[in-house]
Amino acid sequence: MFIDTHCHLTDRYNDNADDIIARANQNGVGALICATAAPGDAVSALDIAKTHKNIFCTIGLHPDCANDVCAANFLTPDILTDDLVVGVGEIGLDYHERDDNKKEQIKLFSDQLEIAQQYNLPVAIHTRDAETDTAEILTDKNHGVLHCFTSSWNLAKVMLDRGFFFSASGILTFKNANDIREVFAKIPNDRIVIETDSPFCAPVPYRGKTCEPAFVVETAKMLAEIKNLQIDELETILMENTKRLYPKMKLI
Numbered sequence: 001m002f003i004d005t006h007c008h009l010t011d012r013y014n015d016n017a018d019d020i021i022a023r024a025n026q027n028g029v030g031a032l033i034c035a036t037a038a039p040g041d042a043v044s045a046l047d048i049a050k051t052h053k054n055i056f057c058t059i060g061l062h063p064d065c066a067n068d069v070c071a072a073n074f075l076t077p078d079i080l081t082d083d084l085v086v087g088v089g090e091i092g093l094d095y096h097e098r099d100d101n102k103k104e105q106i107k108l109f110s111d112q113l114e115i116a117q118q119y120n121l122p123v124a125i126h127t128r129d130a131e132t133d134t135a136e137i138l139t140d141k142n143h144g145v146l147h148c149f150t151s152s153w154n155l156a157k158v159m160l161d162r163g164f165f166f167s168a169s170g171i172l173t174f175k176n177a178n179d180i181r182e183v184f185a186k187i188p189n190d191r192i193v194i195e196t197d198s199p200f201c202a203p204v205p206y207r208g209k210t211c212e213p214a215f216v217v218e219t220a221k222m223l224a225e226i227k228n229l230q231i232d233e234l235e236t237i238l239m240e241n242t243k244r245l246y247p248k249m250k251l252i
Helices: 017-026 041-050 102-118 131-137 153-161 178-186 213-227 231-245
Strands: 002-007 029-035 055-058 085-094 123-128 144-146 165-168 192-194
Touching: 002 192, 002 213, 002 231, 017 029, 017 213, 029 041, 029 085, 029 213, 041 055, 085 102, 085 131, 085 144, 102 123, 102 131, 123 131, 131 153, 153 178, 165 213, 178 213, 192 213, 192 231, 213 231
Parallel strands: 002 029, 029 055, 055 085, 085 123, 123 144, 144 165, 165 192
Antiparallel strands: none
């Protein structure tokens, strides 16, 4: 089975989680990791995980929250020690949408990295137009994944040396994504996982539609082509990589 390692099940869906999860399962996507980005997401994400098989969570604050939320008040011990919370995320830096609050973004990012270290949890990193600061702040004390990776090979090389994984999203299938495909061709097979980033980044042939976890298979097809692998070979590789990335994840 495939695992969608990063989807936002609490965000922008008209259908309920039961329908979305059922369609994913019908398409061979047997496990999902529901990422959070804002304080209001955590309770809803955990409720979904507790009432469905093979649903897990990463809990974190997106850089959009940098001016409003204190990480220490949000990432509480009862959340981080929950068996279904397998990581801290998504967290990181986004200078594309806003760069007048870099100091606040860096503070929120650094605080969450420190908390993740305390609980020995992997992190799911969002980085956009912020490669230099991302590389500087992340060290080999951290471990985790650069989610929806669309950055340069230069950043990939640095983070490979620090043991990080890289997640391919539907962007990999876009017509103008040759640079991203070239980067993923270079990344070792044992460092790649896959995601939808639902409800965003729907892959071809669904581009322009609301993305959902069932679509991760289309990204897998492109990734298999890039890596010169049969789809079942890739499926096995991605499963093993995801288990190493998120060791708390216990599949049923």
